[in-house]
Amino acid sequence: MNSLVAAVLTVCALVSSVHCASESIAWCYHLPSCNDNTWPTISPQYCNGNQQSPINIVPASAKFNANLTDFTFKNFNSISALESIKNTGKTVKVTFGSGVQVSGGDLSEAYDSLQFHLHWGNGSSVPGSEHTVDGKRYPMELHIVNVKASYNGNTTQAVADSKGLAALGFFIEEMSGTATGQPASWKTLTSYLTNIKDKDDSVSIASGISLDDLLDGVNRSRYYRYLGSLTTPACNEAVVWTVFKEPIKVSKDLIDLFSTTMYVTNSSSPLMTNVFRKIQPEQPVTESAGSSIRSASTACYSKSFVFIDDNTWPTISPQYCNGTRQSPINIVSSNSKPDASLTAFTFKNFDNTSVLKSIKNTGGTVKVTFGSGVQVSGGGLSEAYDSLQFHLHWGNGSSVPGSEHTVDGKRYPMELHIVNSKASYNGNTTQAVADSKGLAVLGFFIEEMSGTATGQPASWKTLTSYLTNIKNKDDSVSIASGISLDDLLDGVNLSRYYRYLGSLTTPACNEAVVWNVFKEPIKVSKDLIDLFSTTIHINNSSSPLMTNVFRKIQPDQPVTESAGISSRED
Structure with a gap:
């Protein structure tokens, strides 16, 4: 964030203030006499403080904060908002x-967006992001200063003011494959670098690219806050x-070009x-309600609501939602191939x-979050997976089915998804x-x-008893001890399942999922099924009830099926 001071101090030339001291502090990155090892000495008032940045973010330690809702970005789509590009010497x-402007996201008010700048290492092979996640440093990081x-x-x-500035941090990661000059927005941006090789060189940017173009593919509802x-x-x-989880792919x-031109x-x-x-030393970190795979997406399904339905997802989130390995699918049982490794x-x-x-009522589903120590392994999985949460999909009561997957064209009243992440990633989604x-x-x-x-089985009666406490979006309550996952899955033969490779079923629709769809359904009485579509609201009591929360069927994928007996580890 090396030009954040220079950026926000646009009036420093007009006022006298100790907060403009950076203009007279001889700091640098490249020399032992002035690099960041010396900053606590040459600028001790704050650089030696106890709330310093950047930090290493540990996802497993981040606490969910329901107040960290979606941002509103004003004029991020404007193709004339980027006015000039400059080599500052740093x-x-x-x-x-x-x-x-940017607002929402639990910011106390709207913030005026002033500039962005970048941090890098030495090419794509020597990473240079400021923040790290679980110790991983990305090739670059972009900071939008507000x-x-x-x-x-x-x-x-x-x-x-301890909250006078808001910085939006975006990691930049190398695009997979052998593509060059991609994405086009970044090719345009970097085309100016040859004109600003030397310190204080500056040129105007022609209309044509927007902030949205440069941030394309990033789910901006998934972020960390500190x-x-x-x-x-x-x-x-x-x-x-605000540090966003998903990187920009370049x-x-x-x-x-940055480390070979400037x-x-x-x-x-x-x-x-x-x-x-x-x-710098760790700080308390929270994460947004839509920020993790632990949280079902708040993408809207209901056509009667203000959000956009799933017909538009390939357009509004094209990187994956328009992919070739999308979920859910219709499983054709006669085409499923037995796989002895399952x-x-x-x-x-x-x-x-x-x-x-x-x-919790997320506004898009009902989500139950687990404590640590829950895992699934075996079943042909490459390693143990940490179990994070389950959420549900439904239609409109037991009479209008709403499962996501179908089998031979049959849609069930509901579907429960237990979401698990490779244990080796330690929560790094x-x-x-x-x-x-x-x-x-x-x-x-x-x-x-x-x-x-009615009211059967007892475990589901207990679970659904909480629904009246989470009628509105972001309502959340603790679950008392007394029911287990085994209780909720009672009666299902866990050795009989279908397997295929697919995607998340809400934007960004990442094609990152090993799907295991169990053949035998959970049996629940009609009155309990009906509670989901008659109790839960998309927003509040003035908004529609949450119904038909499932994505339409996507093109077929190769499906295999198991032959094994599942076990439990005490």
Whole structure:
């Protein structure tokens, strides 16, 4: 974030303030006399503080915060908002015109967006992001700098306010394959670098690319949040940090241009490499409600609601939702091939009556989050997978079915999905969704129990008793000890299942899922099934009830089936 100070101090030339001290502090990245090891000494007021950035983000330690809702981005789609690009001697900075703003996402007010700048290492092979996730450093990081709109550009006030600035951090990762010059927006942006090789070189940017173009493919509902600092002197502790989970994908040749084109001063000086600050002590980190695979997507299914239905997902999230390995599918049982490697699953802590921690109305489903220690392994999976949560899909009561998968064209009333992530990723869902087998989902059909029984089985009566406490979006309550996953899955033969490789069934529809769809349904009485579509609202009591929360069937995929006996590990 090396030009954050320079960016927000657009009025520093007009005012006298200690917060403009960075203009007189001789700091750098490349020399031992002024690199970041020296900053706590040469700028001790803040650079030696206790809320410094950047940090290493540990996803497993991040706490969910229901207040971290979606952002609203004003003029991020404007193709004329990017006005100029400059070599500052420490970064590449792109300055915006007026009228660009960000709000929502639990920010206290709207923030005016001023500029973005970048951090990098030495080409794609020597990473240079400022933040890391589980110790992983990305090739680059982009920071969009924003200041509270109420300050009307008074940056003296902004840097004196612990939340005066908001920075949006986006990792940049090398695009897979051998593509060059991609994406087109980044090819356009980097085409200006040859015009700003030397310090203080600056050129205007022609209309044609927008911030949205540069951030294409990133799900901006999935992010981490913490309070930190500027990452260059004076290191003011004034920043609400938002670090997005999904990286921007850019081809290797374009990433390499930054470290092979830009000079610290001029062609007689070193090239600009390793322009990032070292990791600082950890800070408390939270994550957004839509930020993790633990959380079912809040993408809208209901055509009567204000959001867009699943017919548009390939357009609004084209990177994966328009892919070739999408879910759900219709399983044609006669075409399923037996696979001897699909052996017994081992379910760890599925019998534990205290692992179901909370139940939440996400606005798109009902989600139950698990405590740690729940795992599934075996069944031809490449390793153990940590079980994170389950959520449900339904139609409109027991009479209008709403399972996502179908079998020989039959749709069941409901479907339960237990979501699991490779244990080796330690909760790093960015890695998981980038791995074609990073996630494993266990899908269970729910069928109406025969006869006139009500409130059955008892485990489901207990589970559904919480629904009246989560009628509105983001309502969440703790689940008392007493029911286990085994209780909810009672009666299902867990050795009989179908297997195929597919995707998440809501945007961004990442093709990262090993699907396991069990043949035998869970039997639940009609009255309990009906509670989901008659109790849960998309937003609040003034909004529609949550009905038909399932994605339409996608093209067939090769399906195999098991031959094994599942077991449980105490």
